[in-house]
Amino acid sequence: xxxxxxxxxxxxxxxxxxxxxxxxxxxxxxxxxxxxxxxxxxxxxxxxxxxxxxxxxxxxxxxxxxxxxxxxxxxxxxxxxxxxxxxxxxxxxxxxxxxxxxxxxxxxxxxxxxxxxxxxxxxxxxxxxxxxxxxxxxxxxxxxxxxxxxxxxxxxxxxxxxxxxxxxxxxxxxxxxxxxxxxxxxxxxxxxxxxxxxxxxxxxxxxxxxxxxxxxxxxxxxxxxxxxxxxxxxxxxxxxxxxxxxxxxxxxxxxxxxxxxxxxxxxxxxxxxxxxxxxxxxxxxxxxxxxxxxxxxxxxxxxxxxxxxxxxxxxxxxxxxxxxxxxxxxxxxxxxxxxxxxxxxxxxxxxxxxxxxxxxxxxxxxxxxxxxxxxxxxxxxxxxxxxxxxxxxxxxxxxxxxxxxxxxxxxxxxxxxxxxxxxxxxxxxxxxxxxxxxxxxxxxxxxxxxxxxxxxxxxxxxxxxxxxxxxxxxxxxxxxxxxxxxxxxxxxxxxxxxxxxxxxxxxxxxxxxxxxxxxxxxxxx
Amino acid sequence: xxxxxxxxxxxxxxxxxxxxxxxxxxxxxxxxxxxxxxxxxxxxxxxxxxxxxxxxxxxxxxxxxxxxxxxxxxxxxxxxxxxxxxxxxxxxxxxxxxxxxxxxxxxxxxxxxxxxxxxxxxxxxxxxxxxxxxxxxxxxxxxxxxxxxxxxxxxxxxxxxxxxxxxxxxxxxxxxxxxxxxxxxxxxxxxxxxxxxxxxxxxxxxxxxxxxxxxxxxxxxxxxxxxxxxxxxxxxxxxxxxxxxxxxxxxxxxxxxxxxxxxxxxxxxxxxxxxxxxxxxxxxxxxxxxxxxxxxxxxxxxxxxxxxxxxxxxxxxxxxxxxxxxxxxxxxxxxxxxxxxxxxxxxxxxxxxxxxxxxxxxxxxxxxxxxxxxxxxxxxxxxxxxxxxxxxxxxxxxxxxxxxxxxxxxxxxxxxxxxxxxxxxx
Numbered sequence: 001x002x003x004x005x006x007x008x009x010x011x012x013x014x015x016x017x018x019x020x021x022x023x024x025x026x027x028x029x030x031x032x033x034x035x036x037x038x039x040x041x042x043x044x045x046x047x048x049x050x051x052x053x054x055x056x057x058x059x060x061x062x063x064x065x066x067x068x069x070x071x072x073x074x075x076x077x078x079x080x081x082x083x084x085x086x087x088x089x090x091x092x093x094x095x096x097x098x099x100x101x102x103x104x105x106x107x108x109x110x111x112x113x114x115x116x117x118x119x120x121x122x123x124x125x126x127x128x129x130x131x132x133x134x135x136x137x138x139x140x141x142x143x144x145x146x147x148x149x150x151x152x153x154x155x156x157x158x159x160x161x162x163x164x165x166x167x168x169x170x171x172x173x174x175x176x177x178x179x180x181x182x183x184x185x186x187x188x189x190x191x192x193x194x195x196x197x198x199x200x201x202x203x204x205x206x207x208x209x210x211x212x213x214x215x216x217x218x219x220x221x222x223x224x225x226x227x228x229x230x231x232x233x234x235x236x237x238x239x240x241x242x243x244x245x246x247x248x249x250x251x252x253x254x255x256x257x258x259x260x261x262x263x264x265x266x267x268x269x270x271x272x273x274x275x276x277x278x279x280x281x282x283x284x285x286x287x288x289x290x291x292x293x294x295x296x297x298x299x300x301x302x303x304x305x306x307x308x309x310x311x312x313x314x315x316x317x318x319x320x321x322x323x324x325x326x327x328x329x330x331x332x333x334x335x336x337x338x339x340x341x342x343x344x345x346x347x348x349x350x351x352x353x354x355x356x357x358x359x360x361x362x363x364x365x366x367x368x369x370x371x372x373x374x375x376x377x378x379x380x381x382x383x384x385x386x387x388x389x390x391x392x393x394x395x396x397x398x399x400x401x402x403x404x405x406x407x408x409x410x411x412x413x414x415x416x417x418x419x420x421x422x423x424x425x426x427x428x429x430x431x432x433x434x435x436x437x438x439x440x441x442x443x444x445x446x447x448x449x450x451x452x453x454x455x456x457x458x459x460x461x462x463x464x465x466x467x468x469x470x471x472x473x474x475x476x477x478x479x480x481x482x483x484x485x486x487x488x489x490x491x492x493x494x495x496x497x498x499x500x501x502x503x504x505x506x507x508x509x510x511x512x513x514x515x516x517x518x519x520x521x522x523x524x525x
Numbered sequence: 526x527x528x529x530x531x532x533x534x535x536x537x538x539x540x541x542x543x544x545x546x547x548x549x550x551x552x553x554x555x556x557x558x559x560x561x562x563x564x565x566x567x568x569x570x571x572x573x574x575x576x577x578x579x580x581x582x583x584x585x586x587x588x589x590x591x592x593x594x595x596x597x598x599x600x601x602x603x604x605x606x607x608x609x610x611x612x613x614x615x616x617x618x619x620x621x622x623x624x625x626x627x628x629x630x631x632x633x634x635x636x637x638x639x640x641x642x643x644x645x646x647x648x649x650x651x652x653x654x655x656x657x658x659x660x661x662x663x664x665x666x667x668x669x670x671x672x673x674x675x676x677x678x679x680x681x682x683x684x685x686x687x688x689x690x691x692x693x694x695x696x697x698x699x700x701x702x703x704x705x706x707x708x709x710x711x712x713x714x715x716x717x718x719x720x721x722x723x724x725x726x727x728x729x730x731x732x733x734x735x736x737x738x739x740x741x742x743x744x745x746x747x748x749x750x751x752x753x754x755x756x757x758x759x760x761x762x763x764x765x766x767x768x769x770x771x772x773x774x775x776x777x778x779x780x781x782x783x784x785x786x787x788x789x790x791x792x793x794x795x796x797x798x799x800x801x802x803x804x805x806x807x808x809x810x811x812x813x814x815x816x817x818x819x820x821x822x823x824x825x826x827x828x829x830x831x832x833x834x835x836x837x838x839x840x841x842x843x844x845x846x847x848x849x850x851x852x853x854x855x856x857x858x859x860x861x862x863x864x865x866x867x868x869x870x871x872x873x874x875x876x877x878x879x880x881x882x883x884x885x886x887x888x889x890x891x892x893x894x895x896x897x898x899x900x901x902x903x904x905x906x907x908x909x910x911x912x913x914x915x916x917x918x919x920x921x922x923x924x925x926x927x928x929x930x931x932x933x934x935x936x937x938x939x940x941x942x943x944x945x946x947x948x949x950x951x
């Protein structure tokens with residue numbers, strides 16, 4: 001018996017030491033490795049990335065944001081969670097929703113009383129997948145956790161701190177551990193505010209280049225070191241070619257000869273008094289020549305040394321209602337004097353005597369034409385001079401150069417929206433692929449811009465989504481279907497009964513819509 | 526040949542991998558195990574208390590039976606491509622040394638009673654800290670103790686009936702890593718912040734068993750039934766640890782949510798209906814074939830509850846009823862010495878969706894051999910069973926089926942060694 005037990009013990013020991021299950025064979029899922037990048041998609045950025053349009057954010061717009069369109073094209077719309085806001089939506093100005101377009105007029109948004117009651121999807125137990133906060137700049141992406149001190153309710157709405165540990169946009173993106181990050185318009189709000197406020201000062205309304213570079217680098221480094229995510233980012237389109245800035249550019253500028261020094265005359269384009277169809281008014285009564293009346297502006301060649309190049313959208317309603325920028329008879333005297341001397345051929349003394357009366361009758365002519373000669377110059381906050389435009393574009397180009405450089409060195413696929421957008425603007429009313437860059441007054445059917453003149457409309461978001469998808473497909477060897485842009489057009493047709501016509505804007509509406517995007521330093525002043 | 530020559534080791538096998546499909550443990554005696562547990566129709570020793578209480582009706586005198594079992598369990602895992610790398614992870618090799626005991630006593634000619642302590646359901650599986658499924662299960666240790674008093678009545682010299690009560694005590698430890706901010710259904714998302722250990726003792730659950738056994742000189746027929754029980758853990762301790770390398774802001778959120786607290790769990794163990802036929806071909810050689818049916822469909826989920834209901838979790842299991850076929854043979858070499866061999870085909874109740882790091886099961890082929898020695902009142906039995914669980918994958922036609930989205934292939938085996946001792950008082 002003993003030997004049997006011993007044998008048993010030895011055999012047991014042998015089995016324990018020598019027997020092991022074989023390594024199992026690795027099974028394969030029907031997933032191509034390159035599809036793994038689509039496992040978990042997160043979007044970071046600011047207003048455009050959140051779906052903000054027409055000065056506000058609401059569920060309808062959010063479901064037409066480019067990240068959501070991209071998720072839908074990937075077949076992942078159901079898992080893509082957003083901080084949905086019920087109608088009427090939350091606008092830039094507390095208590096009002098986004099702008100409306102009715103009967104050809106842009107109107108302020110509908111009121112709401114309790115913003116908290118509008119928040120759907122509030123109890124999602126993790127950060128949202130679209131973590132974009134309207135109004136956020138690069139510094140905010142890295143460091144801002146809530147709405148304290150910045151007057152921007154969207155930080156609270158999107159980030160929901162302190163429930164999420166007082167984490168910023170980037171920190172919440174890291175916590176989700178995405179496989180793909182859509183980074184929209186990095187640094188857009190670091191330069192946009194200058195265009196919106198007509199004030200281009202590096203360090204006040206424009207982030208200095210060095211700060212932009214270090215913050216962008218920090219965002220990309222954080223995502224690349226703390227997650228395994230691929231990043232796809234865009235550059236920044238030229239913010240001076242959006243309707244908010246350029247709406248009047250192609251219509252109301254006429255060349256004038258200005259004597260800048262004794263014997264030195266230059267020809268400069270100046271904005272002139274115009275009619276309801278945005279056409280310059282010719283006040284010449286002789287029928288032989290043209291008399292255009294330049295608008296009064298605070299900024300300009302004579303005052304700030306640089307001619308006005310753009311007049312901003314909020315000016316329109318003030319012009320239509322109050323005659324902002326329309327000279328009165330006193331302001332018209334010098335113009336009339338020049339006209340009498342150079343065109344009519346009077347001598348200076350006669351011209352000097354006659355000018356006031358002529359100016360008065362010219363003023364009467366403007367009143368008869370339905371204009372309001374207020375004599376109030378357009379303030380600098382509503383104009384961009386050539387110098388200011390150059391400052392903006394220099395900074396913008398510097399930002400885009402950094403974006404291109406970092407995209408290259410860090411292996412981040414780049415969506416060149418700067419070029420694409422320039423192409424679309426250059427295409428004018430013909431547009432591209434069924435959309436145009438015209439303002440709603442000129443193209444309510446297929447404009448890529450919403451009512452505030454710089455955020456994209458549904459068609460604009462679809463345009464962005466398509467460009468991102470093209471880059472994603474090329475970079476990762478995928479075949480995500482592109483959205484059809486014409487599926488997203490027609491958004492404003494109901495606002496123009498009877499067809500296209502140039503519309504009007506209720507005074508204050510545009511100012512209300514851009515409040516969130518005025519740089520804090522400017523707000524403080 | 527005496528009916529009670531051979532004694533079985535009542536092994537409390539804690540490890541499910543080896544023991545029965547699902548987490549059933551069926552090996553309670555050196556002889557029984559050696560014979561592939563095909564002992565429904567035979568009553569050799571007090572361990573019949575577990576296999577078929579009616580067998581007690583044929584067991585004369587007073588018996589003790591007890592022994593030592595060693596279960597050596599091993600498991601490996603490789604994740605599915607392309608989501609997981611081609612790396613094989615080994616579960617910690619575990620050795621479970623359960624014990625089990627039986628006493629029986631014949632009070633009158635026709636009436637006998639006994640008590641046994643068995644462990645028919647148990648589970649133990651621990652993975653390393655780097656195991657990719659660690660947020661599903663890192664360590665599980667389930668032990669169930671069935672304390673079974675049984676009485677049996679000999680209706681006629683050939684026919685016996687037995688009934689018993691089971692008092693079931695269970696302990697469970699579940700440990701897994703905790704991930705916050707994950708996206709449901711998408712593995713690899715969210716932030717791993719720490720781990721949770723849930724430790725509990727179940728409230729005693731009551732079940733019952735019953736059986737019939739018929740025997741003649743050459744033939745034995747038996748039917749036995751053990752009813753399902755549902756142990757409930759009401760006052761379990763849930764202890765959370767936040768890992769020190771967690772991002773401080775996320776750790777702050779996690780610490781608020783994951784505070785040490787009380788928790789609870791509920792699960793359902795199946796009932797077993799078994800029937801067997803034994804035939805003594807010659808004086809020296811006999812064999813039994815038996816069939817067992819487990820109503821595992823009662824095990825549809827494990828409910829975990831916490832003081833903070835946000836942490837509550839329901840783990841779907843959706844087990845299917847399953848079958849087991851056992852064949853056991855013995856050969857009496859001499860009057861004192863016999864050898865045995867057996868085979869079990871053990872169908873897994875676990876559907877593909879539930880194959881997980883908690884318990885990766887598969888239909889098993891178990892092969893057993895053993896021997897026994899009897900001298901006077903003493904019997905010694907030794908047995909070995911190889912439980913060949915084999916490979917089980919969560920992928921079907923290239924599609925991952927696991928409920929948590931954690932897909933791959935497991936390969937497991939268990940080696941069971943049994944040594945038992947019996948004493949017949951009269």
